[in-house]
Amino acid sequence: MSKLLVKPSGTAGRVVDVTPESAGWTYVGFTLHKLKPGESVSGGEAGRESCLVLVSGKATISAGETDFGSVGRRMSPFDGKPSSVYVPAGMEWRVTAETDLELAVCTAPGTAGARPPRLIGEDDNTQEVRGRGNNVRHVTNILPETAEADGLLVVEVVTPAGNTSSYPPHKHDADDLPRESSLEETYYHRLNPPQGFAFQRVYTDADASGRRELDEAMAVEDGDVTLVPKGYHPCATIHGYDLYYLNVMAGPKRTWRFHNAPEHEWLLKP
Numbered sequence: 001m002s003k004l005l006v007k008p009s010g011t012a013g014r015v016v017d018v019t020p021e022s023a024g025w026t027y028v029g030f031t032l033h034k035l036k037p038g039e040s041v042s043g044g045e046a047g048r049e050s051c052l053v054l055v056s057g058k059a060t061i062s063a064g065e066t067d068f069g070s071v072g073r074r075m076s077p078f079d080g081k082p083s084s085v086y087v088p089a090g091m092e093w094r095v096t097a098e099t100d101l102e103l104a105v106c107t108a109p110g111t112a113g114a115r116p117p118r119l120i121g122e123d124d125n126t127q128e129v130r131g132r133g134n135n136v137r138h139v140t141n142i143l144p145e146t147a148e149a150d151g152l153l154v155v156e157v158v159t160p161a162g163n164t165s166s167y168p169p170h171k172h173d174a175d176d177l178p179r180e181s182s183l184e185e186t187y188y189h190r191l192n193p194p195q196g197f198a199f200q201r202v203y204t205d206a207d208a209s210g211r212r213e214l215d216e217a218m219a220v221e222d223g224d225v226t227l228v229p230k231g232y233h234p235c236a237t238i239h240g241y242d243l244y245y246l247n248v249m250a251g252p253k254r255t256w257r258f259h260n261a262p263e264h265e266w267l268l269k270p
Helices: 262-268
Strands: 013-018 029-035 040-043 048-056 059-063 066-071 083-087 093-097 101-109 118-120 126-130 137-143 153-159 173-176 180-182 184-192 197-203 215-221 225-228 235-237 242-250
Touching: 013 225, 029 040, 029 093, 029 184, 048 093, 048 137, 048 153, 048 242, 059 083, 066 083, 083 137, 093 101, 101 242, 184 197, 184 215, 197 225, 235 242
Parallel strands: none
Antiparallel strands: 013 029, 029 101, 040 093, 048 083, 048 101, 059 066, 059 093, 083 118, 126 137, 137 153, 153 242, 173 180, 184 225, 184 242, 197 215, 197 235
16 A cells, blocks of 8 residues: 555544654644544644644534634535634634534644634635546635734645546645745545545656656545645545545645646646
């Protein structure tokens, strides 16, 4: 199995736990909890901010002295916009499930006291359609660079069955602003119906001899996480199965500037 593919460890509790140490990088952390009604989870790390994304289900959420009450509407990541809560670095948070709950905890380095916690409600998320034809996908911006945070960038994407996404292939692994930013990235994948699968390739440019430093092609199933430490990272889902993914990005500068693979950039022409 690819070292970039992280399988869930079970069906209850903390089923995914990607840390900078386990991923072998510096910035992004991603944890996925599956809770039953009445079950709780808490967290908050010194020096790391969090974005709590309700992938599905409803919960009561508090952060520091702020009680956000009951949060969440959708029961599936394929059914409407998400509810999320931003938590600044070093602040404790607590989530208690009101229904079956799938909670994503997205983290990156941050500064304590930089800003208060806040609810990112369903109606606070902007949405857009990218691509055309079999490259159409539907994007929900949860924590874009226009929203306040220290390092986190968080976005959801739904790719209709049979379509490609994160395509034409692009990368963001060079600290070369304004042309390109350096960002680590995780993809949390869900399929609808859940027995489906999709594909993701993560690869770098070839050198003069035709060799690539990184070239991994992965079949992703419902609940899998893929790691993108560098390189291009397109996805494709098969006929009959819609693909959802939750992206978490962070790097030395909080901006998303990407470089398209030049041999495929012709696909963007009208």
